Amino acid sequence: MSAAVATGAMGRPPPPPPMTVGYVGWLRQNLFSSWINSLVTVVLAAVLAWAAIGLISWVIVTADWEVITSRVQLYLVGLYPQEGTWRPQVAVLLLSALLGVSWRSWGGTARGFAIGLSAVALIVGVIPHGLQPLNRVLVLAIPAAVGLGYLVSPRLIAGRPRRVVAAALLAIFVGLLLIRGIEGVPGLDPVNTNTIGGLLLNLLLALFGIGASMPIGIGLALGRQSNLPVVKWACVAFIEIIRGVPLITLLFMSRHILPLTFPENIKIDTLYITGITIMLFSSAYMAENVRGGMAAVAPGQTEAARALGLRGWQTTLLITLPQGLRNIIPAIVGQFISLFKDTSLVFIIGMLDLVEMGRVTIQSNLEFVDNGREVYLFIAVVFWIFCFSMSYVSRRIERALGVGRR
Amino acid sequence: MAETSQTNGSTDMPADKAAILELPLEQRDDIIVCEGVHKWFGDFCAVRDVSMRVKRGEVLVIFGPSGSGKSTFIRMINRLEEHQQGRIVVDGIEMTNDVRNLDAIRREVGMVFQQFNLFPHMTALNNIMLAPQRVRHTPRDEAQESALQLLERVGIPEQANKYPAELSGGQQQRVAIARALAMQPQIMLFDEPTSALDPEMIKEVLDVMRELAASGMTMLCVTHEMGFAREVADRMAFFDEGALVELGPPSQIFNNPQEDRTQLFLDQIL
Numbered sequence: 001m002s003a004a005v006a007t008g009a010m011g012r013p014p015p016p017p018p019m020t021v022g023y024v025g026w027l028r029q030n031l032f033s034s035w036i037n038s039l040v041t042v043v044l045a046a047v048l049a050w051a052a053i054g055l056i057s058w059v060i061v062t063a064d065w066e067v068i069t070s071r072v073q074l075y076l077v078g079l080y081p082q083e084g085t086w087r088p089q090v091a092v093l094l095l096s097a098l099l100g101v102s103w104r105s106w107g108g109t110a111r112g113f114a115i116g117l118s119a120v121a122l123i124v125g126v127i128p129h130g131l132q133p134l135n136r137v138l139v140l141a142i143p144a145a146v147g148l149g150y151l152v153s154p155r156l157i158a159g160r161p162r163r164v165v166a167a168a169l170l171a172i173f174v175g176l177l178l179i180r181g182i183e184g185v186p187g188l189d190p191v192n193t194n195t196i197g198g199l200l201l202n203l204l205l206a207l208f209g210i211g212a213s214m215p216i217g218i219g220l221a222l223g224r225q226s227n228l229p230v231v232k233w234a235c236v237a238f239i240e241i242i243r244g245v246p247l248i249t250l251l252f253m254s255r256h257i258l259p260l261t262f263p264e265n266i267k268i269d270t271l272y273i274t275g276i277t278i279m280l281f282s283s284a285y286m287a288e289n290v291r292g293g294m295a296a297v298a299p300g301q302t303e304a305a306r307a308l309g310l311r312g313w314q315t316t317l318l319i320t321l322p323q324g325l326r327n328i329i330p331a332i333v334g335q336f337i338s339l340f341k342d343t344s345l346v347f348i349i350g351m352l353d354l355v356e357m358g359r360v361t362i363q364s365n366l367e368f369v370d371n372g373r374e375v376y377l378f379i380a381v382v383f384w385i386f387c388f389s390m391s392y393v394s395r396r397i398e399r400a401l402g403v404g405r406r
Numbered sequence: 407m408a409e410t411s412q413t414n415g416s417t418d419m420p421a422d423k424a425a426i427l428e429l430p431l432e433q434r435d436d437i438i439v440c441e442g443v444h445k446w447f448g449d450f451c452a453v454r455d456v457s458m459r460v461k462r463g464e465v466l467v468i469f470g471p472s473g474s475g476k477s478t479f480i481r482m483i484n485r486l487e488e489h490q491q492g493r494i495v496v497d498g499i500e501m502t503n504d505v506r507n508l509d510a511i512r513r514e515v516g517m518v519f520q521q522f523n524l525f526p527h528m529t530a531l532n533n534i535m536l537a538p539q540r541v542r543h544t545p546r547d548e549a550q551e552s553a554l555q556l557l558e559r560v561g562i563p564e565q566a567n568k569y570p571a572e573l574s575g576g577q578q579q580r581v582a583i584a585r586a587l588a589m590q591p592q593i594m595l596f597d598e599p600t601s602a603l604d605p606e607m608i609k610e611v612l613d614v615m616r617e618l619a620a621s622g623m624t625m626l627c628v629t630h631e632m633g634f635a636r637e638v639a640d641r642m643a644f645f646d647e648g649a650l651v652e653l654g655p656p657s658q659i660f661n662n663p664q665e666d667r668t669q670l671f672l673d674q675i676l
Binding site for chain 2: 300303305309310314
């Protein structure tokens with residue numbers, strides 16, 4: 001700096017440095033650094049603006065959202081009996097309360113989700129469309145549930161963060177029980193699981209798959225490294241067979257071939273058998289992820305553990321597995337996202353998930369036959385919200401666990 | 407966890423040990439006995455026909471060119487590598503495939519690695535508490551108390567709740583030493599403990615090792631810190647091409663080596 005000033009003092013003053021800070025500086029550096037870059041920038045900006053204006057005006061003016069608003073219930077819960085729709089909604093309220101609890105305790109991510117969910121609930125709750133009064137009240141109750149969770153949070157946790165996990169498991173269990181129904185309890189008659197459809201079906205199947213594939217996948221990965229040949233080869237065979245077959249084929253086989261092997265008087269519940277199929281499919285992939293994550297743990301870690309006198313299983317559970325799982329958080333979440341999207345494949349065995357419900361709506365109603373764009377845009381946005389949430393949370397977890405990693 | 411007679415014997419040690427350490431080195435008992443030990447990796451003979459005896463409380467520095475089998479040798483003392491021929495007896499326990507013997511030996515022998523090998527997902531304190539809690543079934547409070555004492559001993563009590571990645575190399579190695587000491591071993595193995603450290607951190611680790619040697623710990627150190635060896639070692643062992651070439655006190659090794667190869671190697675590094 002002082003050298004530049006010195007030469008400036010001697011002869012002509014140096015030209016001012018090009019502006020590199022602020023918006024203007026950024027634009028100049030990145031978008032208008034030469035005449036050809038400027039041209040490209042202008043043309044692309046025009047194209048983008050044209051597309052954005054077109055999309056927005058289509059969404060607001062041209063599109064006919066009747067196809068969505070008149071059938072919200074079909075998209076969300078499928079053919080679930082109308083008089084029972086409060087049950088999944090109460091399950092949602094339970095999860096909302098849980099979100100409120102997390103907000104108070106951890107802030108950050110949970111707060112964003114809690115506020116977002118409450119805002120969406122308020123908007124949906126006040127839009128005039130075909131919601132029954134009870135359903136509307138239960139939608140509007142979501143912010144209240146979040147608030148309630150926020151208020152009881154300190155008392156619930158009381159210095160033991162693990163209670164939140166217990167509460168979450170309990171909420172999910174009660175929610176599932178509500179959705180399925182309980183034999184002999186008035187007002188909670190078990191529903192025919194074949195009526196469950198729409199987004200609820202996608203979520204339930206994804207929950208099955210995600211919840212069970214972690215423990216089963218870890219078990220398979222450990223089994224694959226077992227010293228017992230029988231265990232080892234059973235795990236290898238399972239993993240390789242499942243991974244070698246497309247999910248659609250597995251779904252077909254579970255729906256149409258497996259029942260042939262059962263006695264005739266046993267009725268197989270399609271929802272459960274599909275859930276188990278997706279769970280096993282996901283477990284095989286999870287097993288390979290876990291194995292890769294554990295293989296990436298430095299060999300010195302195992303040596304140090306052995307030198308300290310830890311047993312083989314202690315070394316695995318306390319040293320290799322925790323580090324291995326942390327290595328593969330991005331892979332795990334990627335798998336969950338793809339699993340969630342794959343649940344829409346169940347249309348192949350006649351289940352009415354969100355995507356299939358959209359297709360059926362368009363094709364079986366003459367008045368909606370031209371509304372495909374609205375339906376698929378809606379479905380895309382719903383899927384995107386869930387998938388983006390998962391990847392957002394995973395990035396936050398990675399960052400939080402990054403402490404002390406390397 | 408079989409409570410073998412050997413481990414019971416060692417719990418009586420402290421009184422005994424103090425008495426033994428009063429004796430001159432030659433009159434103490436042998437804590438490590440190796441006879442004709444061989445180790446192959448495939449066709450490559452990494453350690454050939456090594457026989458030596460280490461006295462209780464002795465500090466033995468092992469040195470030699472890279473690939474000379476010195477690391478492999480000390481890794482056989484706690485069976486991170488298996489010897490394939492010969493005998494190794496550690497504090498009266500024969501090294502065999504018997505799991506009970508192996509457990510007993512691993513309790514007797516602590517190890518410090520070149521790359522520290524701290525567990526990155528645990529704080530310094532938890533790194534130290536892990537083995538006492540899981541292997542010796544020490545109650546948590548007790549384990550924590552002695553872990554804090556050990557951190558005090560290696561000079562970094564204020565780093566107890568930091569993760570390894572938040573510590574300097576020298577601090578990590580000192581935690582690693584504390585972690586090994588937490589199992590109250592009779593013998594400590596050091597596998598090039600300062601080779602991965604910056605010069606100014608080498609001293610802080612060597613200081614801890616000096617203090618440990620002064621306390622009467624039996625130590626086998628693979629190291630090229632010749633100043634440390636001259637000052638602290640009771641004997642030095644020179645390894646070359648898998649064989650124990652020369653074994654003697656530092657005065658002999660430095661001033662009057664009996665083997666040409668020892669002289670040649672020392673000329674290169676000093």
